[in-house]
Amino acid sequence: MSELNELYQQLILEHNKSPRNFKKLENASHYAEGFNPLCGDHYEVWLKLDGNRIVDIGFLGNGCAISKSSASMMTTSIKGTTVEEAEKLFEKFHQVVTGKWSVDENIEELGCLGALTGVSEFPARIKCATLAWHAMHSALTNSAKTISTEEEKNQ
């Protein structure tokens, strides 16, 4: 059960039960939805930018504990950061959950996201952990309004 405990840490279960910023932003400047066609997980992400700074963020949707807690932690992690900082964090987070980057060396930078590092032991669940992040990235770059996990190469 150790890997399972690692995956389903208390912090993750807690975010899953009471997701933060679980709301639609009425005055959002950026928006995108993330969709996993294989399992039907679906999230919408709203961002409000003031210049280059993310002053507010919200999300709504349905999915497993991993995808929902990751979305929730994402909102708390990037609220108040600049767009560049948010993108950089996504890059690091992505490397951690895909097992390409050691957690221990940089645990401080990740903050609560460190709780999601157990995902790297569960390849089938990586897409769950990154779904809302892809939507956030898409919203910020305006590349597409609906993104699909299938655009990410299989890990």
Add this chain to the structure above:
Amino acid sequence: MQTVEKELLFDIETIRNNFPILHTSVHGKKLVYLDNAATTQKPRSVLETLDIYYREQNANIHRGVHHLSEVATFEYEKARGKVKNFINASDNKEIIFTRGTTESINLVAHSFGRKFLHEGDEIIISAMEHHSNIVPWQLLCEEKKAVLRVIPMNDDGELIVGEFEKLLSRKTKLVSVVYVSNSLGTVNPIKKIIERAHQNGTPVLIDGAQAVAHMNVDVKELDCDFFAFSGHKLFGPTGIGVLYGKQSILETMNPFQGGGDMIRSVTFEKTTYNDLPYKFEAGTPHIAGGIGLGAAIDFVQKIGLQKIYEYEHELLTYAMRVIGSIAGVQLIGTAKEKAGVVSFVLENIHPHDIGTILDREGVAIRTGHHCTQPVMKRFGIPATARASFALYNTKDEIDALVKGIGKVKEVFA
């Protein structure tokens, strides 16, 4: 008397010993394979048949005059004969080898649908179809400006036959329904559906993917016009499937793909097509797959489909009772006529999380929408967890699943 009883005995250990993979471990736990609606495991006889084919018989079929080509052709056509007997078709000409159920349905959409469907015509499917029995018809309807109609179902996941009768009209050009629902387990009253459709002069395609491994199928008795299934859900290889079609209809249809084997003569001015079934089999087929499917059919026939049906029914009844009585579980699909599929949701826990935790216990189930998104929508859920049984499953394995669900609840407590 005694010998009869002995014969009727369903010796589960002997059956399980035929499947090497059932004796493997996953994450240090004994494998409990309950994802048979997705694909079934392969018995030794199928594995050995494939091995012998590639070691001793491999050649291209229907063209060589050399020894190996004759052997391969003989074995492949012998397998076609086994399929014919298995579903009680009238003639080998009615058995078309395809890649699987999906390709079989697409073949009908292309070769029958594109020829006979016109603007304003209608095709009837049901509310519990797999995407593979929805999308080909949508594509066809879009092209032909035809209309897709859907037979609704009730809260138990049973088709409402009265509504089907109302949908039938002179515009109806084809009815295509699933025999056994992959996400709900419902066994549909297809005999009645076929009868009503025929009274309306409409041919019927049956998606039999989830039926053939679990019950007797007799296409003559059903009187269906088309019947599609996959080899890999019947203990055979992936990449091989079957389309049965009544000869009289197949003869009126256009070819499917163009290429070698499906032609009689080719000039740059005109090509004439080969006889049935080859008219629909362009290119080198999955020869090993066809022969392997023949071995799989031998395997289930040796045990007997009626015995398999009765055994699995007992498993299903047990599973519905013990899973259904777990606190927080809601069963999805509670039809009176059901085959070995138990779909469920667990209060406040997403099916994906259930699947991951069960996997660590060695229990393989499927989670998600099972390629039936309209079914999920009908029940107002994004996904389900699904356990599906085959002849080699046991009550002990269902107990392992129940224990696993207990673990899931512990993790999320």
